[in-house]
Amino acid sequence: MRPRLARRPGGEGAAVRPAPDAFDRRLIAPMVLGSVLNPINSSMIAVALVPIGAAFGAPPAQTVWLVSALYLATAVGQPVIGRLTDMFGPRRLYLTGTALVGAAGLLGALAPSLGVLIGARVLLGFGTSAAYPAAMQLTRREAERTGRDSPAGVLTALAVANQTVAVIGPALGGLLIGVGGWRAVFTVNVPLSAACLVLGALRLPREPRRDAGHGLRDVDVPGMVLFAGTLVSLMLFLMAPRADHWYLPVLTAAVGAAFAVRELRIAQPFVDLRVLGGNGPLIGTYVRQLLGALTSYAFMYGYTQWLEEGRGLSASTAGLTLLPLSGAALVVSTLTGRREAVRAKLVVGAAAQVAACAVLLLIGATSPLPLLLAAGLVMGVPQGLITLANQNALYRQADPARIASAAGLLRTFMYLGALGASAATAGYFPHRADTGGLHGLALFMTAGSVLLLVSSLTDRSLVRLTPRKPGKA
Known part of the structure; x- marks a missing residue:
């Protein structure tokens, strides 16, 4: 069914129709801008943790909740x-999510206070959760409308925008x-919120009216609550794993079991197990999304804090030191984006993560600037490969009818990796980001990267990933 698009402002009332056999490019701007709200908020905070801690008299073990809460x-x-x-x-x-971001x-x-600031990060987390699933569903709808299963360019645009924003953040x-x-x-x-609201209101297709009461009855609220309870109890333990x-x-096991039992018994489950x-x-x-994120976010938060406290750089200088990372990620994504090559990208990306961790083990408080820049440059290669590869894999592997929820779960596993990274950062930097803690964190990151490499090499299903006809499962 052809999507009904918003009318062009200032026109004579005629609906704006996309070309019948090409992706509607008017959708790209709101899709990309909305999807970068989360990575820009996740990455900018990396250089703000130290000045926020100084402002509120809070150690890294407390300010890390600004990361974990989001x-x-x-x-x-x-x-x-x-x-x-x-x-x-x-x-x-x-539209609801981007308004909440503002x-x-x-x-x-x-x-x-720090507590209110953490509350703002929670709201940001919920508000930034809408755009990426929406973008993935719009991409699938356009493939069905045009009859052309050629999402590589659009998926690359999303991935490059997210990676670029994350690393320049x-x-x-x-x-x-x-x-x-x-x-x-x-x-x-x-x-940013205002721009998303304007673009979304003008360009996103309107939905046909439906019985709101009937639709709400199909929402698996108990399943969503049990899912949330499982994640919250798990992450509270990971943030402070004490006897x-x-x-x-x-509690995690009990609530998770209740969630599984419910989802297997009802006709319209939140997650179709x-x-x-x-x-x-x-x-x-x-799983590979989690492992890749574990290393990339541990690098972003741990290495950035070490640059400020262990190396003595200012927040502005520390951010500039990571520019080679953003440059490498952007170049790699741009050059490889239109070739799916999922398995090759995962293998090369995992190997590059191992190499970047090795560079971190060579770094000390008196290391020269070129070595500091080299660490970011090497880590930029997997930044440009792993997320894009997993995104393309999901597009081929997920049920088209649940593409938005499948994409949401992909982001969930990425954020579980990020939460694990923030917990590891707090564990290795209990009081301040010193060089010994950085080296311990690098060994932790190496273990995750090796697991990613082994998983990518041994999964034969990655070799068989091929485009499928739009509308087919």
Whole structure:
């Protein structure tokens, strides 16, 4: 069915129709801009942790919750909003989520305490959860409308935009802090939110009207609550894995079991475990997404804090030191984006992560600037390969009818990796980011990268990934 697009402002009332056999390019701007809201907020905070800690007198073990709160909210919010997007369409969820981003930015800019600031990050997590599932569903719809299964260019645009923003985020954050203080990294969400709302309202296709009451009855609210409870209890334990917190993994297992029982028994589950359990290749993609994120986010948060505290660089200089990372990621994504080559990208990306970890083991408090830049340059290669490869794999492996919720789960596993990375960073930097802690973190990252490499080499299903006809499962 052809999507009904918003009318062009200032026109004579005629609906704007896309070309019948080509992707509607008017959708690309809101898709890309909305999808970068999360990576820009996740990456800018890396250089703001130290000045925020100084402002509120909080050690790294407390400021790390600014990272964990966003990822915990997003890990829950992405699949929940993705499922709602599958049911109600992308436009409504996109507009609601991006409006929440602007409200969260204002709250963070005015926050009087660290606790309120953490609350603003939770709102940001939920608000930024809508755009990526919406973009994936719009891509699938366009493939069905045009009859052409050629999403590589659009998926590459999404991946390149997200990777570029994620890696230039520290530099942008450092610039904003230098101009307006750490609160500027929250204030910037207000104009970004406004731009998304305008583009979304003008360009995203409207959904046909449906019985709202009937639609809400199909929403598996208990399943969503049990899923959220499982993730929250798990991550609370990972953030402080102590013997006296033994009850948290027990609670995780109990709530997770209740979630599985419910999802297997109802007709319209939040997560269709029957389908997911029979899709081993998709589960493998989720695991590889977690492993890749574990290393990349540990590098972003751990290495950036070490540059400021262990090496003594300012927030602005630390952000600029990571520019080679962004440059390498952008070049690699641009050169390889239109070739899916999922397995090759994962193997090369994992090997590059191992090499970057080896460089970190050579770095010390007196290391020369070229060596510091080299670490970011090498880590930029996997940044440009792994996420794009997993995104293409998911597009081929997921049920088209649940593409938004499947994409949300892909982001959930990425954020689980990010949460694991932030927990590891807090563990290796309990008081300050020193060189010994950096080397311990590098060994932890090496272990995750080796697991990613082995998984990519041994998964034969990656070799058989091929384009499928639009509308076919």
